[in-house]
Amino acid sequence: MVAGAGLAGSLAALRLAGAADVVLIDQRPEPLAGHTWSFHSGDVDSAQRAWLQPALRCQWDGQDVRFPGYGRQLRSGYASIDADSLGAALSGVAGVTRITGRVASVDAGGVTLADGQRIEGDLAVDARGFSPHPSIEVRFQKFLGQEILLEAPHGLTRPVIMDATVPQMDGYRFFYLLPFDDRRLLVEATYYSDGASLSSADQRAGIAEYAAAQGWRIATVEREENGVLPIALRFDADAFWRGIPADLPTIGLRAMRFHALTGYSLPHAVRSADLIARHWRQGAQVLAGALRGDSLADAKAQGFYRLLSRMLFEAAAPDERRHVMERFYRLPEPLIERFYAGQSTWADKARILTGRPPVPVGRALRCLPETFKVKPA
Ligand SMILES: Cc1cc2nc3c(=O)[nH]c(=O)nc-3n(C[C@H](O)[C@H](O)[C@H](O)COP(=O)(O)OP(=O)(O)OC[C@H]3O[C@@H](n4cnc5c(N)ncnc54)[C@H](O)[C@@H]3O)c2cc1C
Incomplete structure (x- = not known):
């Protein structure tokens, strides 16, 4: 059974299709509602892509980024899952039961449910999503998106994962565009901010203004989604895992599994689902150990991305952040693909950090140590 039927829990159930009966328990009757989850093609391998395929809503051959005076077409593919496509894929799987x-x-x-009811099974997995913890220091990627239907074609053939040609406010601000068909697209107003609050009314107005500036006339707003994702600056993974029982398999944001700088967690959830498929028959202790080992290794590997997060949030002033991102997107494409996949090489890291620094050197150097102001317990 899986506690938490969000992205990680649902992908685990999809991965186990036909191999095990899965009970998904969530506090919300529609836990997937209001979500689009995307990933870059290089984030998953071909076997993972194959089992994800039934859950995809849309896939594209490339993606674009736009900065003032600089636009780039990246050949790296992109794909999205949403509540309906993942829900439909899961409803086709025998042996999945839902409990609210x-x-x-x-x-x-x-x-054990809050009403005292006990549900027992061969194995229980904790996938209850993000919960703040003293071992991790975060800032925020926050957004409000609208899926809109236009009166006439928008002219986009691929996602624009960052259109940062817009006025900067509340940190780094950009629009994210997913064209689902020639008149339908998801438009998200996104911010890399120090604070988590976001006015929905302001974002709706901003999206309307952005659409008008593109020459798009909105026929209907079909739905909305919003989120505040953690971006990790400091993480003491050993301290975090000391608080989790050694025999409790833990996945998703509950296990702090996300890319420290992009906030994407789908590739991590896919990896954990594979580990569950490989180890569940060996029992809770073995599976929990495999997931913990993978998480600790990943947390170590992500030290570089936490350094970049500190540089973005602590070395760069809020209105300098766009400059940092623009510089990054001028780097060679294979480097960008490895960065998304969390597989940057030493040469990539050196390349990202060297050259004309986009932030003052003194401030950048102060970000190097990953020391907490208050040491986590
Ligand atoms: C709108 C949105 C869009 C995003 N887009 C992307 C993207 O494009 N790509 C990407 O990789 N990442 C994206 N993310 C980030 C990240 O992948 C998501 O936050 C993802 O949903 C995390 O998966 P999860 O399963 O760990 O947590 P969640 O999906 O949040 O699932 C946790 C579930 O646990 C349930 N739960 C919590 N506590 C309890 C409890 N006590 N009892 C019962 N149930 C409980 C919750 O109701 C929830 O359904 C997005 C996030 C949001 C919010």
Whole structure:
């Protein structure tokens, strides 16, 4: 059974299709609603892509970025899953049962609901999403998106993952565009900010203004989604995992599995789903150990991305952040693909950090140590 039927829990159920019966328990009756989850083609391997395929809503051959005076077409493919496409893929899987209820606690043998009901199974996995923890210091990527239908074709053939040609405010501001067909697209107003608050009314007005500036006339706003994603600046993974029982398999944001700088977590959830498929028969202790080992290795590998997050949020002033991103997107495309996939090489890291620095050297140097102001317990 899986406590939390969001992205990570649902992907685990999809991955186990036909191999095991899965009970998905969530406090919300429609846990996937209001979500689009995307990934870059290089984030998953071909076997992972194959089992994800039934859940895809849309896929594209490339993607664009736009900065003032500089636009780039990247050949790296992109794909999106949404609530309907993932829900439909899961509804076609035999052996998946859903329970709506608030989980009070999870242990290796089962789940206790807030009303005291106990649900037991061969194995319980904790996938209850993000919860703040003293071992991690975060800032925010926040956004409000609208899926809109236009009166006439928009002319886009591929996603624009950052259109940063817009006025900068509240940190780094850009628009994110996913063209689902020739008149339908998701438009998201996105910010890399120090604070988590976002006015929905302001973002709706901003999207309307942006659409008008593109010459688009909105026929209908079909739905909205919004989110505040953690971006990690400092993470003491050993301290974090000390607080999780050794026999409790933990995945998704509950296990702090996300790219420290982009906030994407789909590739991590895919990887954890594969580990569950490989180890669930060996019992909770073995599976929990495999997931923990993978998480600790990943947290170590992500030290570089946390350094970049510190540079973006602590060395760059809010209105300098666009400059940092623009410089990054001028780097060679294979380097950008490895960065998304969390697989930057030493040469990539050196290339990202050297050259004409986009932030003052003194401030950049102060970001180098990953020291917490207050040491996590
Ligand atoms: C709108 C949005 C768009 C995003 N887009 C992308 C993207 O394009 N690509 C990408 O990689 N990442 C994206 N992310 C970031 C990240 O992938 C998501 O946050 C992702 O949903 C995290 O997956 P998860 O399963 O760990 O947590 P969640 O999907 O948040 O799932 C956790 C689930 O646990 C349930 N839960 C929590 N506590 C309890 C409890 N006590 N009892 C019962 N149920 C409980 C919640 O209701 C929730 O359904 C996006 C996030 C948001 C919010």
